[in-house]
Amino acid sequence: MEKSVLVCPGDKLFSTAEYTAGRGTYIKGKHIYASAAGIPKSFAPEAATGDKKPVVEVLRGEARIKTPEPGNIVIARITKVNPRLASASLLCINTQPLSDSFTGIIRQQDVRATEIDKVEIYSSFRPGDLIRAQVVSLGDSRSYFLSTARNDCGVVYAKSTSGYPMIPLSWQEMQCPQTKVVEKRKVAKTV
Incomplete structure (x- = not known):
């Protein structure tokens, strides 16, 4: 009832x-x-x-509140970067926008599947980048743990230091179409 x-x-x-x-x-x-x-x-x-x-x-509203769960693929915006991790604000679960605000962290060991000890967070993400990531676990009380180790996960949209949307060159580089400057990123493989 x-x-x-x-x-x-x-x-x-x-x-x-x-x-x-x-x-x-x-x-x-x-x-x-x-x-x-x-x-x-x-x-x-x-x-x-x-x-x-x-x-x-x-x-709280008419719709069932969606929260990230381990295994979900999320779209997030990178908010902060330091040598050990990147912080992100979660925007969507698959294609469903989130009504609540959730944060996630990508630890150095969760950036890619190989050569984990050589990962540099600054060479993988920058504040403002949009990424596709997989929720690894519920993490701590403040953030979900995210991973971009899968080939289809990583940066999906980034702006160059000049402010232009960048295009991917490889799985680890993006280029500004105006200035031709190449910047390092952990790029998501597009299908």
Whole structure:
């Protein structure tokens, strides 16, 4: 049974005998409670879990809130670069834009699959680059761990220091079409 009223954190929703707790909920004793303000909705059970009970989630809007999960391919914008890692702001999961803001980090060992000890973050990414990456794990409380080790992952869009969109030359170089200056990047293989 669906409740179409707005619930607040701490409101009792359903029994754990009837439903499985999803996003925006938590279990206390034998009941499911709201952990966010929104409207509770139930969804068909996910086949991967093997559970037969419907999943109840508290939605803040009309759509189910999408969050990155390990294995997802994401599009992100590089925000900061230092010698050990690059920080990124996640924009999309596959082709679905994210409504919430999530951050990710690409560690030196997750840039490429080979010659990991020779990876230089500054030669792989620059702030403002758009990248395709795979979510490796949930990481810490602030960021997801991302990887560009796959051939189809890496920089998909970058601007040169002159401000022009660059074109890829190889898997590790991009060139400004105006100034012909070549800059190093970990370039995503296009299909």
